Amino acid sequence: MLWVDKYRPKTLDKVMVHEDVAQNLKKLVTEQDCPHLLFYGPSGSGKKTLIMALLRQMFGAAADKVKVENKTWKVDAGSRTIDLELTTLSSTHHVEMNPSDAGFQDRYIVQEIIKEMAKNRPIDTKGKKGFKVLVLNEVDKLSREAQHSLRRTMEKYSASCRLILCCNSSSKVTEAIRSRCLNVRINAPTEEQIVKVLEFIGKKEGLQLPPGFAARVAEKSNRSLRRAILSFETCRVQQYPFTSNQAIPPMDWEEYVSVIASDIMKEQSPKRLFQVRGKLYELLINCIPPEMILKRLLAELLKKLDAELKHEVCHWAAYYEHRMRLGQKAIFHLEAFVAKFMSIYKEFLIATFG
Amino acid sequence: MGKRDAVVVLSSDEEEEDWKPNKNSRSKLSSSVPQANPEVAKKKKKARFSSSVPRSRSSRVDQFEHLGDEFDEALRAFNGSIGYVKNQRKELWVDKYKPQSLEELAVHKKKVEEVKMWFEQRLRTPKEEFDSYVLVISGPAGVGKSATVHMIASHLGAGLCEWKTPIPTLWQEHVHNSSSGIRYTSKLDEFENFVERTRKYISLSGESKSSIILLIDDLPVSNGKFAYGRLQNCLRVLVQSTRTPTAILVTEYGNTETADRTARSIEELVLSLESAGACKVLFNPVTLNSIKRTLSRICRLEQCNVTAGEIDLIAKASGGDIRHAITSLQYYTLKPETSFSSPSSNGALACFEEKTVDLNSLDVEASLPFGRDETLSLFHALGKFLHNKRDTENAVTSDHDRFHLREKFRRLPLKMEAPEKVLSQAHGQARPVVDFLHENVLDFIRDENIDDAWTVASYLSEADFLLASSRGTITRSYEAESVLQSTAVSVAVRGVLFGNSNPLSSRWHAIRRPKIWQVEQSSVCNKFEMMKQRFTAYDGLSSSNLSHVAMEHRHVLKWLGSRPYGNGVLTQGNDTEGNKVDGMTSEGQQCEASEDEIEDW
Structure with missing residues (x-):
């Protein structure tokens, strides 16, 4: 088991990073009245951990017994029925899913499946009607229609069902949903907090940490706790005992993106563009989200760029990021960005060096 | 059978009314027709009908006789009208202007010569042994394959023993036949019989009378592997054993992407025939000029004035199919005639002509009322x-x-x-x-x-x-x-x-299948695999976002060298790029099955 999972706090009391939030949540649950919740914050800040711990607090150990289901739902959409396949994670008390996986049909997931689930509510030991908890991930990726129907579902079934929504950016969640939930912002942990966690893990694993090493890992992690722990473990595999100047291996796909970036800087031609496309395909095959590729690529390119071009390049990156969201096949837009960059950069080179 | 049916329909009253003016208008065009006939028939019939109105009381027999008489009359009238139509229209121009001599063929001279030589050699010098006695003539529809063989046969004075695909048997017909004791034979059987017969019969009698050409105009359709095998076998035997010059005509369905099985199997058949020793001649679409020549000859003979531009247009639209071109021409010349009587049509005609000229300059064929559907792959x-x-x-x-x-x-x-x-x-x-x-x-x-x-x-x-x-x-x-x-x-x-403002000068390029399809499929495969591994490895304790798994967890797992993924993706190494490529290839294999589907597409 990876350390990320092994040392994930199981209860709200054991949480190390957002103690205050955890305590508040505990109070909230023990008072028996849990509103809908919306967790938002950057990735690797501990949203999921908090949610899991919260569920455990609510339902006890029963929440741990989960099963994975890959179920096909038949949804009746007016004139025809649609088959939707969705992976869900469920215990007796809660169901967790990622409705945006259904792509442009996410609306039906929200409407039908949630409705269905909300209908059969569990009865607790005292014969009192309890409620089910529905955990929805990546709510910000839901389409507008889906968010609207989510809102309606929320109102209609609020007696029997509690929603816990989780997303990175609340700006992409409609106002209507946000106002119906208790918004919980989870900040990215500070580097000191990360260091604390890493030292805790180190102690548990019985590792010798040279001074400053944990700080370096934390610094590299971009304030993502998950990433910090993962790369900490990588370092452990790479070399132990640690030395304080040990290199921290970067994520392979990031390295690959930087290779692409330097490819782009070296030559600007259709042929090179074609090679770049091949490399982008490889990233896509490995399921790296295209938005992340674009973001990373932009960062890598900006590092090597003259200040006067940065503004324009950023503009185009934003433009194609939007296109990508609207479009269907990411590669078209990624490639258009690369081509535009090449075109700008070549012009710049010619203008400067003749 | 058909005629009688038609007559029964015609003897009803309204039909008659409708029918008459139509015929009259036609009969105006030619005076040689016995016009009186239908008129008379009609009057008689009218009278009879009026007399037989109190049908219920008159005896059945009487009625029946009347009907019989009527029937005869109508039949006569009808026959007359048929004959007259035939006189007037003669036939379709395609049949009417069938080439009468080798020179009239629209096929390229050299091609005709080639085929003629081939037959001539085999017919004139029967003592000599040739490698093969079968000629496969293939080409698109309407390029004059059959016409060429027919012409050559008559030119060489050889008798033509022809196989034509029989008319398919309808179910009713089949029921009728089987009740009367005729056994049903499949078309393939018939074909086999034919081949067998000709092989034996001609080779026996052929010694005395050498000039017979065997023509197989249309291969019977074979469905299924077994039937196809039989057909193939039968043809191979024919190719290997026959001593009579034989021409097998194969219509190519060429460039259209229908690509159904029959087209493909015919191609295979031709190949197998060739391997059995048959010669093959390929007929190209008829050239524009020779179509134009033929069309203008017909125009001259028919005395209709079609401008050269229009002929050109028709010829172009036909796409090298002379049969089609002639039919189009007939249809085209028909058109102004019908609208000739109305005074306004002159303007319309002028307008139409103007338009065609216009079209001509624009070179747009699609807006013509005829023209083959040109398909591109x-x-x-x-x-x-x-x-x-x-x-x-x-x-x-x-x-x-x-x-x-x-x-x-x-x-x-x-x-x-x-x-x-x-x-x-x-x-x-x-x-x-x-x-x-x-x-x-x-x-x-x-x-x-x-x-x-x-x-x-x-x-x-x-x-x-x-x-x-x-x-x-x-x-x-x-x-x-x-x-x-x-x-x-x-x-x-x-x-x-x-x-592409400044395109490369053209050179040969293979067009690749979009890689994105493969990428999409393998990424779906991967995604599924990743999620599964993640869930099974950690008892589904937590669900992580796919992107996190892809971006971060996998990397660590790679380092750990623990192989929960179960396939060869996770090879250890420092060179991440190499790693990637490695992973790619093994994934490529994974998805090969699905790739095939794409290729089929």
Whole structure:
């Protein structure tokens, strides 16, 4: 088991990073009245951990017994029925899913499946009607229609069902949903907090940490706790005992993106563009989200760029990021960005060096 | 049978009324017709009908006799009318102007000569042994394959022993036949019998009378492997054993992408015949000039005035199919005649002619009332777009004075029809066309023109956006969807054409299958695999976002060298790039099964 999972706090009391939030949540649950919740914050800040711990607090150990289901739902959409396949994670008390996986049909997931689930509510030991908890991930990726129907579902079934929504950016969640939930912002942990966690893990694993090493890992992690722990473990595999100047291996796909970036800087031609496309395909095959590729690529390119071009390049990156969201096949837009960059950069080179 | 049926229908009253003026109008055209006949018949019949109105009381027998009489009358009238139609129209022009001599054939002289020589050698010198006595003549429909063989046979004075595919048996017919004791024989059986008979019979009697040509005009359709095998076998035997010059005509369904099994199996058949020792002659589509020559000859004989331009148009529209061209011509000359009587039609005719001239200058054939459907294969169309052939000079310079385009927007005129039309001919679906263009377009852009590459890429991105928005909501109407789709593909195609401002000089390029399809499939495979591994490895304790797994967890797992993924993706190593490539290849294999599907497409 990876350390990320092994040392994930199981209860709200054991949480190390957002103690205050955890305590508040505990109070909230023990008072028996849990509103809908919306967790938002950057990735690797501990949203999921908090949610899991919260569920455990609510339902006890029963929440741990989960099963994975890959179920096909038949949804009746007016004139025809649609088959939707969705992976869900469920215990007796809660169901967790990622409705945006259904792509442009996410609306039906929200409407039908949630409705269905909300209908059969569990009865607790005292014969009192309890409620089910529905955990929805990546709510910000839901389409507008889906968010609207989510809102309606929320109102209609609020007696029997509690929603816990989780997303990175609340700006992409409609106002209507946000106002119906208790918004919980989870900040990215500070580097000191990360260091604390890493030292805790180190102690548990019985590792010798040279001074400053944990700080370096934390610094590299971009304030993502998950990433910090993962790369900490990588370092452990790479070399132990640690030395304080040990290199921290970067994520392979990031390295690959930087290779692409330097490819782009070296030559600007259709042929090179074609090679770049091949490399982008490889990233896509490995399921790296295209938005992340674009973001990373932009960062890598900006590092090597003259200040006067940065503004324009950023503009185009934003433009194609939007296109990508609207479009269907990411590669078209990624490639258009690369081509535009090449075109700008070549012009710049010619203008400067003749 | 058919005639009698028709008569029964005709003897009802209204029909008669309708029928009459029609005939009269026709009979005006020719005076040689016995006009009185139908009129008389009609009057008589009218009288009879009126007399037989109190039918209920008159005896059945009487009625029946009346009917019988009527029937005879009508039959006579009908026969007369048939004859008259025949006199007037003679036949279809295709039959009427069947070539009467070798010179009249529209097929290329050399081709005819070649085939003639082949037969001549085998007929004139029967003692000599030749390698093969079977000639496979293949070519598209309507290029004069049968006509050539017929002409040559009559030219050489040889008898023609012909196999023609019999008329298929209808079910009712079959029921009728079987009740009367006739056994049903499949067409394939009949064909086999025919071959067998001719082989034995002709080779026996052929010694004395050497000049017989065996002609197999249409191979029987064979469905299923077994029947196909029988047909193939039968033909092979024929090829190997016959000593009679035999011509097998095969119609090619050539470039259309129907690619159904029959077309393919016929190709195979031809190959197997060739391997058995048959000669093969390929007939090309008839050239424009010889079609024009034939058409103008017919026009001369028919004394109808069709301008050379119109003939040219018809010939072009026929696509090398002379039968089609002649039918079109007949239809075309028919048209002004019918509208001749009305006074306004003169104007209309003039207008029509003007229009055709107009069309001629524009070279648009599709708006004519005839013309074969020209289909292109998808790859042909893609090739057109990608190669982006343009005229070397801008012919219409005068247009430039009117609106002055900036240099960077100026393009030479395209050397093809409107891209949308080409697309519609190729039956291209929007998404695959866009994918194909995206995959291949970079090969056709000059190395120094990265700006062009961007223009193209941006248009493709635009097209993708349009395609995606058509998938948005399901309640949307299909029409809107199809409009969006065609817009998207039009944007993509025109973007590719416009963007590549300075296309490479044409050279041979293989068009690749879009890699994106493979990528999508393997990424789905991978995704599923990743999630599964993640869940099983950690008892589903937590669910992580797929992106996190892909971006971060996998990397660590790779380092750990623990192999919960179970396949060869996770090879340890420092060279991440190498790692990636490794992973790619093994994944490629994983998805090979699904790839095949694509290739089939």
